[in-house]
Structures are given as structure tokens and as C-alpha cells.
Amino acid sequence: MAVKSSNIASTKNRQQSVVRHQASGNFLKAVSAVVWKDLQAEFRSRELFSAMLVFSLLIILIFNFALELDLKTRQSVTAGVLWATFAFAGTLGLNRSMAIEKDRGCLDGLLLAPVDRSAIYFGKVISNLMFMLIVEIIVLPVYSVLYNTNLFLPGLLMVILLGSIGYVAVGTLLATMSVQTRTRDILLPILLFPIVIPVLLAAVKASDGFLAHAELSEILLPINLLIAYDIIFLAVAFMVFDNIVEE
Amino acid sequence: MITVKKLVKRFGIKTILRGLDFEVQPGEFVALLGPNGAGKTTFLRILASLSRPSLGEVHVAGYRLPNEAAQVRARLGVVSHLPLLYGDLTAEENLQFYARMYNLPNQDARITEVLEMVGLETRRRDLVRTFSRGMQQRLAIGRAVLHDPDVMLFDEPYTGLDQDASSMLDDVLKTVASQGRTVVMTSHDLARAEEIATRFDILSRGVITASITRKQLKKSNLLTFYKQALAD
Numbered sequence: 017m018a019v020k021s022s023n024i025a026s027t028k029n030r031q032q033s034v035v036r037h038q039a040s041g042n043f044l045k046a047v048s049a050v051v052w053k054d055l056q057a058e059f060r061s062r063e064l065f066s067a068m069l070v071f072s073l074l075i076i077l078i079f080n081f082a083l084e085l086d087l088k089t090r091q092s093v094t095a096g097v098l099w100a101t102f103a104f105a106g107t108l109g110l111n112r113s114m115a116i117e118k119d120r121g122c123l124d125g126l127l128l129a130p131v132d133r134s135a136i137y138f139g140k141v142i143s144n145l146m147f148m149l150i151v152e153i154i155v156l157p158v159y160s161v162l163y164n165t166n167l168f169l170p171g172l173l174m175v176i177l178l179g180s181i182g183y184v185a186v187g188t189l190l191a192t193m194s195v196q197t198r199t200r201d202i203l204l205p206i207l208l209f210p211i212v213i214p215v216l217l218a219a220v221k222a223s224d225g226f227l228a229h230a231e232l233s234e235i236l237l238p239i240n241l242l243i244a245y246d247i248i249f250l251a252v253a254f255m256v257f258d259n260i261v262e263e
Numbered sequence: 264m265i266t267v268k269k270l271v272k273r274f275g276i277k278t279i280l281r282g283l284d285f286e287v288q289p290g291e292f293v294a295l296l297g298p299n300g301a302g303k304t305t306f307l308r309i310l311a312s313l314s315r316p317s318l319g320e321v322h323v324a325g326y327r328l329p330n331e332a333a334q335v336r337a338r339l340g341v342v343s344h345l346p347l348l349y350g351d352l353t354a355e356e357n358l359q360f361y362a363r364m365y366n367l368p369n370q371d372a373r374i375t376e377v378l379e380m381v382g383l384e385t386r387r388r389d390l391v392r393t394f395s396r397g398m399q400q401r402l403a404i405g406r407a408v409l410h411d412p413d414v415m416l417f418d419e420p421y422t423g424l425d426q427d428a429s430s431m432l433d434d435v436l437k438t439v440a441s442q443g444r445t446v447v448m449t450s451h452d453l454a455r456a457e458e459i460a461t462r463f464d465i466l467s468r469g470v471i472t473a474s475i476t477r478k479q480l481k482k483s484n485l486l487t488f489y490k491q492a493l494a495d
Contacts, residue, residue: 042366049363057351060390121345125406127313128347129364130337262315 046131050139051146057116058147064112068151072105073158080162090163095223098167099216101155102176103183106148107205110187113144114195123195127261137188137257141250145184152176171226171235178242179219185249186212193260215249218242264289264414264445265310270319272305272469279305281469282319287462289413292446294460296453296489301466303449307418310447311341324413337365340407340415340444344422346399347406350392354383354402357391358409365410373409381405381435397428404435408444415439417448421455433459457485465492 058064079097083090117123126136156167156176187208194203218241225235267285271278279302287293297303308314310323312332321328324338341347348357355374362370378384381401391399400420407415420436421429429452436459440446450456456463463485465473473492480488 045366046364049360052363053349053352053356053360056356057349060351116349120350121343121347122349124311124313124341124343124345125347125361126364128311128336128339128341129361130333131364131366132333262313 043132043135046129046135047139047142050126050136051143054113054140054143055146058143064109064116065147065150067112068105068109068147069154071108072101072151072155075101075104076155076159076162091165091227092224094159094163094165094167094227095220097163098155098159098176098223099179099220102148102152102180103209103212103216105151106180106183106187107208109147109151110144110184110191110208111195111201111204113140113147113188114191115200118195118200123261133258133261134254136261137192137253140192141184141188141253144188145180148180148184149177152180165227167227169226172223175219175222175226175239175242178239178246179215179223182215182219182242182246182249183212185246185253186215189249189253189257189260192257215242215245218245264291264324265447266320266322267310268320270306270309270321271317272302272309272314273317279469280309280316283466283470285464285471287445287447289445290443292440292459292461293448294456294463295447295449295466296451296456296463297449297466298493302469303466304418306466307341307416307447307449311339311416312336337410338413340410340412341418342400342403342407342415342420343418344420346391346403348391348399348402351390353388353390354378354394354405355387357402358406361406361409367410377405377409380408380438382431395428396423397425397431400424400428400432401435404432404439408439412444414445415447417446417450419449419451421450421452429455453485453489463488465489467493 076097083093117126127133159165160167187204190207190211191204194200194207197203218238222235222238222242225238265285265287267283270280270283270285272280283302283306295303295306305314309316309321309328312328312335315329323335326334328335349360352360355378358374358377359370362374367373375384378387381404383398383402383405386394386398391402394402404420417436420432424432433455436448440459448456448460457480460477462474462476463480464471473488475488
């Protein structure tokens with residue numbers, strides 16, 4: 017009993033010590049912490065970024081040599097080739113991003129933090145989106161040179177941003193699911209591509225419209241669809257993420 | 264500090280925990296022993312709010328799981344056989360990241376304090392992937408105590424450690440326990456458990472089959488008690 021009393025007393029003393037945990041945590045601070053951690057780790061290893069970039073460049077090179085198209089046809093396939101490139105490279109990045117969390121048990125470390133678990137999801141979405149956008153920024157001028165097509169159109173850049181948000185929003189959620197399975201490398205694309213088809217279709221349609229200098233009224237529908245998909249995917253992921261990460 | 268009543272955990276048709284009852288008083292250091300597949304890790308994951316109970320009541324630090332999981336997590340530190348650390352971050356950056364996740368005040372001072380406690384102050388700017396397994400495990404303990412938790416869960420902390428690293432881990436564990444925390448540790452290493460725990464519970468086939476305190480143990484020894492508990 018004496019031992020127990022002294023233990024309780026020392027517990028109380030400790031509770032009055034300098035450090036005291038903040039039970040509530042803070043959503044935005046947690047989101048920014050996850051983003052900071054991902055950027056810092058990637059800055060050191062460059063594993064994820066270099067894999068995505070090299071893979072993207074290889075795809076556009078292969079398409080360039082394989083298709084041998086004339087200028088007009090090249091322009092007409094640009095949207096499709098671009099989005100196929102982004103989708104494949106994105107899968108590689110999403111898989112790697114979550115594998116890093118799983119391999120050393122870090123996902124458990126994240127889940128043990130006293131924050132709303134959707135903060136972890138949004139943190140991962142933002143960092144994955146940043147990696148994807150950086151790769152896209154590098155791929156676009158390379159594509160422009162190889163295919164002799166101007167891709168620096170404000171409307172097209174906006175579509176790339178919207179499409180990437182939708183892709184990463186659903187991809188991060190599914191990568192979190194697939195990384196917990198033994199077949200994670202092959203499971204992610206099998207799960208992701210059927211679900212992300214609406215985003216890719218709308219993005220290709222809208223990109224095609226901007227590249228063909230179509231009327232805004234013709235492009236508005238796919239853009240609205242992209243915005244709607246982004247909101248829906250983010251909202252659904254926000255609601256189900258907690259259940260997905262729990263056993 | 265921890266109260267578990269009639270806990271059942273099922274994975275599909277497989278029942279891992281079968282109506283487990285468990286209670287830990289504040290400041291106790293409980294070694295949870297048992298054969299492989301007994302359900303020790305599953306039980307600890309439920310206490311850590313990483314897994315939901317199928318049936319039963321679980322209270323940790325006065326909060327009920329899974330309803331008040333965030334409150335429990337704020338008062339809980341977990342160390343497993345995996346380090347839960349990022350290899351491409353330095354020791355300091357790993358702790359900075361977790362300090363942010365726990366929204367701690369005076370983060371720099373606390374990080375220095377923790378690094379000194381686990382004996383890694385001189386390696387604070389080294390990447391974790393360059394650390395030995397023992398150093399990673401000590402840093403993992405630093406991560407787990409960073410937010411000054413009342414309850415600590417250790418899941419096989421000695422796995423993969425050599426003799427020297429295990430001895431150093433002993434010292435860190437003793438320090439953690441001496442700070443008045445409530446500790447539950449699973450282990451296969453009976454000798455080490457006997458050295459640091461104040462109570463020994465045997466988990467077998469999904470229930471606690473026997474329990475003994477250090478005082479009661481003086482008459483026999485842990486290995487005999489363990490073998491007897493499993494035989495019954």
C-alpha cells in the first residue's frame with residue numbers, strides 16, 4: 017500500500033511538471049506537421065520524387081517514339097497522353113508515400129496522436145499533391161518540347177490542378193487501405209483506376225477543350241464535374257478515413 | 264488506471280480475446296506474459312485505441328474506449344518492436360514532428376530533456392536510419408514519453424536487441440517506471456520482466472489465467488509460476 021501511495025504521489029508531482037500534454041491537439045498544426053515531415057523526409061531521400069519524375073519522363077518519351085505522329089495528331093492526343101502519364105506516375109508516388117508510413121510502424125505513431133485522424137489524411141493529401149504538382153511542372157515543358165505543343169495555357173494549368181486534387185484525394189484514401197495488405201503494390205492501381213475514371217475523363221475532356229481553344233461553354237461541364245468530384249472525394253474521405261485506418 | 268471487463272476481440276470468425284478481465288492501479292508495472300498467439304499484442308492495440316473491441320468495456324486513464332479515444336491517446340505512450348520513427352529524419356526532427364502532433368508547449372526544451380533521458384543527446388542531429396537497433400528503440404521510448412503520458416504500453420520492446428542494447432533499455436525502462444507512470448509490457452523475456460515489473464499476468468488463449476505480484480513471487484520464481492500457469 018505504501019508503495020502504491022508513493023507512486024500516486026509521484027504521478028501527481030509529474031503532472032505538475034513543466035511538460036503537460038494538450039489533450040485536444042490542434043487540427044491545423046497536425047496537418048502542417050504531417051506536411052512538414054513528408055517534405056523534410058523527401059528532401060533527404062528523394063525516393064518518391066525521383067521515381068515519379070523518371071517514370072513520367074519515360075512514359076512521355078515512349079509515347080513520343082511509339083506513336084510518331086504528325087503535329088496535328090500530336091495535339092489531339094496530348095490530353096490523353098498527359099493524363100495517362102500523371103495517373104501512372106501518381107500511383108507510384110501514392111504507393112511509396114504510404115509504404116514509408118507502414119514499413120517502420122509510423123502509421124501507428126500517427127494514429128496514436130491525440131488529433132482528429134482526418135488531419136493525418138489531409139496532411140498526406142497536401143504533401144502527395146505537392147509532389148505530384150512538382151513532377152507535373154517539370155513534365156509539362158519537357159512534353160512541350162518533345163511534342164512541339166504549347167501547354168502553358170492558364171485554363172489547362174487550372175484543369176491539371178483540379179484533376180490532380182481529385183486524383184490525390186481518392187488515391188491517398190485507397191493507398192491507406194491497400195498499404196495494409198500484403199499485395200499493396202498491385203492492389204492500389206486495381207482499386208484506384210476504376211474509382212478515379214470520372215476524374216480522369218473530366219480532366220481529359222477539359223484539357224482537350226483548352227488545347228483546342230474551344231468555347232468556354234463547351235469546357236464548363238467537365239470543369240464543373242471536376243470541381244464536384246474533388247469536393248465529393250474529399251468529403252467522403254474525411255468521413256471514412258477514421259474507419260479505414262482502424263482495425 | 265486501466266480497467267478492462269469481459270473484453271472480446273474477434274477477427275472474422277477467429278476469436279482472439281475471450282472475455283478478458285484486467286485491472287491496473289496507478290504506478291503499477293505489469294508484465295503481460297504468454298505464449299505466441301495468446302492475444303497480447305491484440306490486447307495492447309485495443310488499450311492503445313488502435314483496434315476496436317468487439318465486446319466488453321475498456322477504460323484507460325479514466326476514459327472509455329473507443330468513444331473517448333482522443334483523450335486516452337493524449338495520456339498514453341506506446342513502444343512496440345517497430346520504432347515508429349522516420350529513418351530519413353534526424354532524432355531531433357522525429358521528436359519535433361511528434362511534439363507538433365501532440366501540440367506540446369516548450370518543445371525544444373522538452374526534446375532536449377527527453378534526448379538526455381534516453382542518452383542520445385550527442386546524436387540528436389543524426390539520421391535515425393544510421394542508428395543501431397538499440398538506439399532506435401531508446402529513441403522510440405523518448406518519442407513515447409515526449410508528451411509525459413500517465414500510461415505506457417510496451418509491446419515486446421526487447422525484440423531484436425543484443426545483450427548490451429537490452430541492458431541499456433532496462434535502464435531506460437526503470438527510469439520511465441520510476442517516474443510514477445503506469446506501465447503494461449508484453450515480453451517473452453521472463454528474466455528481464457522479473458527484474459523490472461511489479462506484477463506478472465499470464466495471458467493464455469485469450470484470457471488472463473494467472474496473476475502474481477513481485478512480493479508474492481519471492482517464494483517461487485517467475486519461470487516456475489509461468490510454466491504452472493500455462494499447464495493449468
